[in-house]
Amino acid sequence: MTDTPSERTEQAEHAGQAEHAEQGAGAVGAPSRRSVLGWGGAGLALGAAAAGGAVAVARSDDDPQPAAAGAGAAVAFHGAHQAGIATPVQDRLHFAAFDVRTDDRAVFVQLLKDWTEAARRLTAGQAVGEGAYGGPVEAPPDDTGEALGLKPSRLTLTIGFGPSLFEKFDLADRRPEALIDLPKFAGDNLDRDRSGGDLCVQACADDPQVAVHAIRNLARIGFGKVVIRWSQLGFGKTSSTTPDAQTPRNLMGFKDGTRNIAGTETDRLKKFVWVGETDTDDDSAWMTGGSYLVARRIRMNIETWDRTSLQEQEDVFGRDKGEGAPVGRAKERDEPFLKAMKPDAHVRLAHPDTNAGATLLRRGYSFTDGTDGLGRLDAGLFFLAYQRDVRKGFVPVQRSLAADSLNEYIQHVGSAVFAIPPGVRDADDWWGRALFSEEA
Amino acid sequence: MTDTPSERTEQAEHAGQAEHAEQGAGAVGAPSRRSVLGWGGAGLALGAAAAGGAVAVARSDDDPQPAAAGAGAAVAFHGAHQAGIATPVQDRLHFAAFDVRTDDRAVFVQLLKDWTEAARRLTAGQAVGEGAYGGPVEAPPDDTGEALGLKPSRLTLTIGFGPSLFEKFDLADRRPEALIDLPKFAGDNLDRDRSGGDLCVQACADDPQVAVHAIRNLARIGFGKVVIRWSQLGFGKTSSTTPDAQTPRNLMGFKDGTRNIAGTETDRLKKFVWVGETDTDDDSAWMTGGSYLVARRIRMNIETWDRTSLQEQEDVFGRDKGEGAPVGRAKERDEPFLKAMKPDAHVRLAHPDTNAGATLLRRGYSFTDGTDGLGRLDAGLFFLAYQRDVRKGFVPVQRSLAADSLNEYIQHVGSAVFAIPPGVRDADDWWGRALFSEEA
Numbered sequence: 021m022t023d024t025p026s027e028r029t030e031q032a033e034h035a036g037q038a039e040h041a042e043q044g045a046g047a048v049g050a051p052s053r054r055s056v057l058g059w060g061g062a063g064l065a066l067g068a069a070a071a072g073g074a075v076a077v078a079r080s081d082d083d084p085q086p087a088a089a090g091a092g093a094a095v096a097f098h099g100a101h102q103a104g105i106a107t108p109v110q111d112r113l114h115f116a117a118f119d120v121r122t123d124d125r126a127v128f129v130q131l132l133k134d135w136t137e138a139a140r141r142l143t144a145g146q147a148v149g150e151g152a153y154g155g156p157v158e159a160p161p162d163d164t165g166e167a168l169g170l171k172p173s174r175l176t177l178t179i180g181f182g183p184s185l186f187e188k189f190d191l192a193d194r195r196p197e198a199l200i201d202l203p204k205f206a207g208d209n210l211d212r213d214r215s216g217g218d219l220c221v222q223a224c225a226d227d228p229q230v231a232v233h234a235i236r237n238l239a240r241i242g243f244g245k246v247v248i249r250w251s252q253l254g255f256g257k258t259s260s261t262t263p264d265a266q267t268p269r270n271l272m273g274f275k276d277g278t279r280n281i282a283g284t285e286t287d288r289l290k291k292f293v294w295v296g297e298t299d300t301d302d303d304s305a306w307m308t309g310g311s312y313l314v315a316r317r318i319r320m321n322i323e324t325w326d327r328t329s330l331q332e333q334e335d336v337f338g339r340d341k342g343e344g345a346p347v348g349r350a351k352e353r354d355e356p357f358l359k360a361m362k363p364d365a366h367v368r369l370a371h372p373d374t375n376a377g378a379t380l381l382r383r384g385y386s387f388t389d390g391t392d393g394l395g396r397l398d399a400g401l402f403f404l405a406y407q408r409d410v411r412k413g414f415v416p417v418q419r420s421l422a423a424d425s426l427n428e429y430i431q432h433v434g435s436a437v438f439a440i441p442p443g444v445r446d447a448d449d450w451w452g453r454a455l456f457s458e459e460a
Numbered sequence: 461m462t463d464t465p466s467e468r469t470e471q472a473e474h475a476g477q478a479e480h481a482e483q484g485a486g487a488v489g490a491p492s493r494r495s496v497l498g499w500g501g502a503g504l505a506l507g508a509a510a511a512g513g514a515v516a517v518a519r520s521d522d523d524p525q526p527a528a529a530g531a532g533a534a535v536a537f538h539g540a541h542q543a544g545i546a547t548p549v550q551d552r553l554h555f556a557a558f559d560v561r562t563d564d565r566a567v568f569v570q571l572l573k574d575w576t577e578a579a580r581r582l583t584a585g586q587a588v589g590e591g592a593y594g595g596p597v598e599a600p601p602d603d604t605g606e607a608l609g610l611k612p613s614r615l616t617l618t619i620g621f622g623p624s625l626f627e628k629f630d631l632a633d634r635r636p637e638a639l640i641d642l643p644k645f646a647g648d649n650l651d652r653d654r655s656g657g658d659l660c661v662q663a664c665a666d667d668p669q670v671a672v673h674a675i676r677n678l679a680r681i682g683f684g685k686v687v688i689r690w691s692q693l694g695f696g697k698t699s700s701t702t703p704d705a706q707t708p709r710n711l712m713g714f715k716d717g718t719r720n721i722a723g724t725e726t727d728r729l730k731k732f733v734w735v736g737e738t739d740t741d742d743d744s745a746w747m748t749g750g751s752y753l754v755a756r757r758i759r760m761n762i763e764t765w766d767r768t769s770l771q772e773q774e775d776v777f778g779r780d781k782g783e784g785a786p787v788g789r790a791k792e793r794d795e796p797f798l799k800a801m802k803p804d805a806h807v808r809l810a811h812p813d814t815n816a817g818a819t820l821l822r823r824g825y826s827f828t829d830g831t832d833g834l835g836r837l838d839a840g841l842f843f844l845a846y847q848r849d850v851r852k853g854f855v856p857v858q859r860s861l862a863a864d865s866l867n868e869y870i871q872h873v874g875s876a877v878f879a880i881p882p883g884v885r886d887a888d889d890w891w892g893r894a895l896f897s898e899e900a
Contacts, residue, residue: 112695114828152713153782157771164766165713165781166696166826169706213833228668228695232711232828236837240766247835253828255552255668255693256606266609271672273592273605326604326680331597341605342593386606388554388672388693389829393653395687397676 092171092226097143099443100309101294104176105381105406106283108262110224113254113385114231115315115402116239117182117217117436118246125189129456131245135179135221135238136450142234145172148241164240167233175225177234179451180313180438185218194455196304198295198312198409199439206422207432214317214434217249222313222404224383228253250434252317254385254402261383267344267352271386271399272325272429274337275344278352281381292379292413293406295442306454309442311406314414317387317434320400325429336425338365364425375416380405400430410437532611532666537583539883540749541734544616545821545846546723548702550664553694553825554671555755555842556679557622557657557876558686565629569896571685575619575661575678576890582674585612588681604680607673615665617674619891620753620878625658634895636744638735638752638849639879646862647872654757654874657689662753662844664823668693690874692757694825694842701823707784707792711826711839712765712869714777715784718792721821732819732853733846735882746894749882751846754854757827757874760840765869776865778805804865815856820845840870850877 095103122128138148149155149162186195221238223231232253239248258270259277263284267275281288290296295307325333334340338347338361346356346367361368372379383406388399407413421427441452535543562568578588589595589602626635661678663671672693679688698710699717703724707715721728730736735747765773774780778787778801786796786807801808812819823846828839847853861867881892 116831153770153780155770157774158769160767161713161770161773161781163713164711164762166709166711168709168713168782229826232695232826232839236762236766236839239837240763243763248831248837249835251830251837253693253695253830255672255695269606269608271604271606273601273603273608322604322676323680323683326676327600329598330593330595330601333601334597340593341601342608386669386672390691390693391556391688395689397679397688397691399672399676 092173094144094172095174095176097140097177097444098446098449100445101311101443102176102178102440103143103443104178104222104224105293105311105383105440106261106289107174107176107224108265108283109257109259109383110174110176111226111257112224112228112231113257113402113404114223114228114235114251115254115404116221116223116235116251117249117315118219118221118239118242119249120185120188120218120246122245123188125456127245128189129452131242132452132456133450134241136444138238138241139177139179139234139451140444140447142237143172143175143177145170145175148237164233164237167230170227170230170233173225173227173230175223175230175234177238178222178224178313178440180220180222180440181452181455182217182219182436182438184216188218189456191455194303194306196295196300196307196439198299198304198307198411199437200410200415202314202410202435202437203415205418205432207427208435209431209433210435211317211433214250214252216436217438219246220313220315220436220438228255252387252402252434253389254387256386258384258386258401259382261381270384270401271320271322271388272333272337273341274333274339275352276337276401277382277384278344281379288379289381292408293381295408299408307439307441311408311440312410312413313438313440314403314405314407314410315434315436315438316403316432318401318403319398319431319433321429321431322397322399328429335362336366336429338362338367362425364423366421366424366426369420369424370417375420378413378416380407380413380417406440533614534584534612535614535616537580537617537884538886538889540885541751541883542616542618542880543583543883544618544662544664545733545751545823545880546701546729547614547616547664548705548723549697549699549823550614550616551666551697552664552668552671553697553842553844554663554668554675554691555694555844556661556663556675556691557689557755558659558661558679558682559689560625560628560658560686562685563628565896567685568629569892571682572892572896573890574681576884578678578681579617579619579674579891580884580887582677583612583615583617585610585615588677604673604677607670610667610670610673613665613667613670615663615670615674617678618662618664618880620660620662620880621892621895622657622659622876622878624656628658629896631895634743634746636735636740636747636879638739638744638747638851639877640850640855642754642850642875642877643855645858645872647867648875649871649873650875651757651873654690654692656876657878659686660753660755660876660878668695692827692842692874693829694827696826698824698826698841699822701821710841711760711762711828712773712777713781714773714779715792716841717822717824718784721819728819729821732848733821735848739848747879747881751848751880752850752853753878753880754843754845754847754850755874755876755878756843756872758841758843759838759871759873761869761871762837762839768869775802776806776869778802778807802865804863806861806864806866809860809864810857815860818853818856820847820853820857846880 147163152161152163152165186192223234225231257268259280260267261283263282267278270276293311295310297308300308344352348360358368383404385402387402392398587603592601592603592605626632663674665671697708699720700707701723703722707718710716733751735750737748784792788800798808823844825842827842832838
């Protein structure tokens with residue numbers, strides 16, 4: 021067998037990632053934590069070679085994918101905020117909600133540490149532990165191997181804690197008030213098997229195999245302690261968080277998320293996305309620098325929509341279909357004149373001006389999960405929105421959308437809400453440390 | 461609204477596509493057929509501008525995707541063989557099996573013509589008909605629009621005819637003998653809802669949204685005449701049909717398909733893939749230049765595999781995991797020494813030497829369709845294999861694999877077989893013409 025040098029962490033290219041890039045490059049290049057993974061007999065400490073910057077087994081530098089250079093780079097893992105929120109949206113998603121199957125806090129804390137170490141490696145384009153073929157042959161490999169030879173592909177892994185987690189570990193007093201249980205909204209038709217979860221991990225990457233590999237290996241590390249409750253693949257991003265990129269189209273063929281918060285807009289991120297010191301008290305101070313995530317699986321009645329006239333489609337959105345310009349305007353990014361739209365137009369009802377300024381950072385993906393039993397595509401939008409306070413973000417917007425004419429063509433079939441802790445600061449930090457450490 | 465110039469068809473870059481590229485470029489640039497699509501009131505002929513080479517509504521040239529230049533190109537639609545077989549494997553798949561809901565042969569023939577015209581446009585990076593916003597506002601748009609702004613992304617659309625289609629249209633005498641009903645194989649656990657189909661369309665592209673868009677629009681054109689029976693998304697190619705590319709890994713972390721037939725190997729394609737004149741009689745002469753496709757949905761018991769020792773994993777495949785070299789050899793492409801492998805090793809049992817030379821052109825994709833009810837990934841390999849005669853290709857190989865030690869970790873849960881007619885020759889030709897034309 022051949023040892024290959026570790027994939028080098030490339031600097032994140034976007035300005036919005038500067039903070040991550042700076043802190044991350046050093047940590048990845050010279051990890052000070054040892055990789056002691058918690059399953060089987062295969063969890064062995066990394067040797068001196070790893071500590072010196074060369075990892076015994078990592079993805080090969082040979083790249084069979086025709087991806088552009090930028091798409092292959094690594095996004096740094098360490099930072100004040102978790103990556104995967106303000107990070108320019110990657111092309112693909114694998115999102116998993118987990119249920120916790122242990123009530124032993126020490127076991128769970130060890131899992132969070134193991135996951136953090138794995139995430140640190142995976143996002144740098146390295147294999148988990150000793151890799152897919154570097155360990156003892158009589159044990160299962162530490163890494164499942166299907167990402168060998170693939171680039172980091174801008175993989176980000178973002179963890180969240182669901183309301184039920186706080187009950188499980190007797191942390192009810194540390195549950196932030198902003199982490200509400202979502203109310204029932206008009207038109208909700210939620211599938212319990214696609215809703216909720218004690219934990220979530222959002223994996224975004226430009227190569228779906230890299231995102232799937234990451235979730236699979238985290239699930240594997242968590243075997244016996246956590247189990248995947250539901251998961252969702254997304255294949256087409258539906259929002260842009262880069263100000264100059266063209267807004268992607270959803271499966272209704274419309275541009276959506278034109279006025280999204282860009283990852284470079286520090287002021288708007290601070291105002292609408294990041295939990296600030298003034299938002300927390302002693303019990304919830306661990307959330308400072310974090311955010312809240314609402315995930316909704318929105319099924320589109322594709323076949324009905326496709327038989328709807330262009331006029332009706334444009335009225336429903338309040339935009340024209342080609343350019344994406346608001347009603348009466350010429351260009352996509354022209355300021356919308358809401359009163360020119362029908363009262364039940366989607367853009368009008370979702371607009372901050374209609375909702376006392378409520379603004380979300382959207383990071384949704386299109387999905388197509390084959391066909392239902394009736395020959396119709398099981399397709400739609402997996403809506404992901406980050407916000408500073410769910411009560412001032414998703415809740416008022418979704419209440420306003422009760423009157424949305426779009427509701428004739430969509431249905432919310434899955435729902436979850438998670439507290440997204442702040443970023444992992446350095447090689448000694450781990451996901452959720454401030455919440456779970458006694459001394460915090 | 462803004463009219464955008466049509467996406468220009470770029471020449472396919474690979475030598476194996478030369479035939480397609482030559483014939484395709486002219487036909488796409490100056491279509492001689494009119495777009496008369498058969499649904500609603502929206503089917504209008506393309507105007508003079510289209511005949512002159514400028515299409516009124518097509519995908520914009522603005523490209524929000526960070527894909528490499530090569531990945532955005534068009535693969536020509538016209539040729540002696542259908543594209544999507546010898547074409548270098550694209551990154552993503554959307555495969556759909558359809559059932560026919562009409563017994564009116566004229567209606568079905570018109571659908572094949574409409575589909576052909578749509579496929580000609582879609583593979584060139586153009587919208588269907590008058591596009592997503594170019595038609596009358598009181599009618600549904602001809603195109604659903606979600607691929608606006610995306611490149612052709614090497615989209616190929618490949619049609620196939622299932623055994624049941626020949627019954628439906630009283631064509632039993634024209635059904636080729638090589639299009640057998642697959643026998644039951646040891647270990648089969650087939651789900652009827654993921655098997656069979658009167659028709660199939662394989663959509664491959666480097667952008668999944670482009671592949672999904674194509675299938676969706678074909679399904680829409682077929683509304684009331686055909687219905688999707690099942691469909692499958694694939695996100696990671698598992699075979700290479702380019703001789704110099706690194707072999708991709710399947711979800712077991714192993715390189716698979718190392719000795720696949722390359723699209724440039726004219727002799728092996730002729731010997732193992734394309735139906736020749738000597739293979740057909742008067743009734744089946746319409747298949748000359750075609751091929752046969754076997755599709756199998758192979759679920760992997762991922763969690764069991766991941767708890768298996770490296771030694772066992774390597775014994776099962778008969779390769780090492782890192783390099784992919786056959787047992788006792790140093791490099792992936794070294795000639796395997798079959799007797800050095802265990803008698804039940806996968807590579808040994810699948811090898812042509814074990815099966816009287818039987819050789820398949822594989823074009824499979826990995827899939828992950830969320831989670832089953834038990835927290836396990838519903839993941840595996842969507843196996844697609846093209847061959848000149850199923851009786852001399854898939855059948856002997858799969859019979860040999862009854863003894864495969866890999867069977868402990870996989871299960872075949874879906875199965876279908878299709879006759880793949882030859883390519884569409886020019887702008888006047890259409891999918892299945894030789895089979896359905898009276899004069900053929």
